[in-house]
Amino acid sequence: MSELYHDVTGIVLAGGKSRRMGRDKALLPFGGRPLASRSVEACRALFARTLLVGGARAELRALGVPVIADDCPGSPLGGLITALRHAGTPWIFALACDLPWPEPRLMARLVELRIGYDVVVPRSAAGYEPLCAVYGSGCLAPLERLLAAGTLRLFDLYPLVRTRVVPLAELAELVTPGRTFVNINTPEEFAMISSQEERKTVQAVSFVAKSGTGKTTLLEQVIAELKARGYRVGAIKHDAHRFDIDHPGKDSYRFTAAGADTMLISSPEKLALVKRHAAAPPIEELLATYFGDVDIVLTEGFKMSGLPKIEVHRRDRSATLLCRGEENDPTLLAVASDEPLALDVPVLDLNEPRRVADFVEARFLR
Structure with a gap:
């Protein structure tokens, strides 16, 4: 499509308590900007409307999108309920605020699968990725019932609605292992991922x-x-x-033909590397x-x-x-x-x- 999606609202969830981190994850300085800005920008690249759900912290408003206070604070499930109540569109795309490397092309692929489903959720090697997924308005009532019953796991929603699980094999060309679904929970993880970003x-x-x-x-x-x-x-x-x-006829060819996995030619001016x-x-x-x-x-x-x-x-x-x-x-x-x-x-x-x-x-x- 040549335009932004108008029937899907981008939702950045920033209502977590950040207990393991010890400070607000959404506002961690990452690449010179608040970490949550990565998810905000990924949503704005795809959706005509983007909301940030999870409290009215003044710092979040500086990210340039409307901020919605969480109706049911304390869990991602409550954040989804808030998002579905306020989105005004048939679907939302839920994205965590602590993803350093969200992938808009992956998000678009998931959105393209939404017709006929209430949930489109990828499943990586680590399992379901519920905070990089599509949720339809049909999820609202089941989520409210789960919350009333004290069930806070998003996974418990999937058997109750029309769910399309997208295995990693369908997304392989859009997923970078060790990056796409990585999120940040602890100071140690933040230090490691910040180091990767600097490199x-x-x-x-x-x-x-x-x-x-x-x-x-x-x-x-x-x-x-x-x-x-x-x-x-x-x-x-x-x-x-x-x-x-x-x-053929060159020494370098003979080396690779003999089975060398890596072959390098070096001269005073330049080098060339052949790597199988x-x-x-x-x-x-x-x-x-x-x-x-x-x-x-x-x-x-x-x-x-x-x-x-x-x-x-x-x-x-x-x-x-x-x-x-x-x-x-x-x-x-x-x-x-x-x-x-x-x-x-x-x-x-x-x-x-x-x-x-x-x-x-x-x-x-x-």
Whole structure:
């Protein structure tokens, strides 16, 4: 879809007591902002309306969305009841405030499955993920009965309503192990996850397009412009096919042909690494492993990743976009086009690569 969801309200649950943490989890400083802002931004990328449920703390109002005091404080179940009472839409998407890395594309996939169900809940290796799930208005009465009976576990709701459990196998390309469903409960967990975030300092943006649009040419020009401005630039090309950078007759080819799992060629000017793997590693792993010494990484492709994206559009190639139309990719930042377009993101002049570099610089390097 090309617009935000209007029949689903994004709900960020921030009513917990944070007893194990010892201070308000929603307001923990994470990446220079309150932790809850991550969940708020993920919801605002998808839903026409977002609410924050869980108390009227003045600090929460600074996150820029309406704050609803919890009707039934003390448990996520009570938070859902409050959300369903105030949402005004047939469904809500419930998201915990303590998720450091919420994934909008995963959220959108779950929302797409909502028709005919009261609950759409993912199930990871750790079990149900009830605070990254869709709940319909049909859940309100059963939740109220559970609360009246003193039952506070969300899991007890699922047998009572039409529930669609989504196994991890259906979401594999949208889930990053050790990140997507991670939440923060203790000071030790916060310290560990903050350390991971600090190490993830590489800025990256992916240029995507239909084949034959000219994204490689644009990338080449933007790289040259950013280099001229003094930035250290990395580049990654996504290749869906097999490729070889060493050839028969070369020593490097003989090493890999003999079965070497990792082969590196080094010279005074550069090095090249050939590493075998059974499956393509996540883009986040590539960035963290190989690009710690650059200011920005520009990738070509990786449309299915969670990276922020600039789509390249050429009128003569196609009348439609990859990231707007049948699909609404919330990670789209801008479109570089050779024609004017009415979009919800900036439209850059494809024939002015310097302006595209200006956008990348302003968004990622200042």
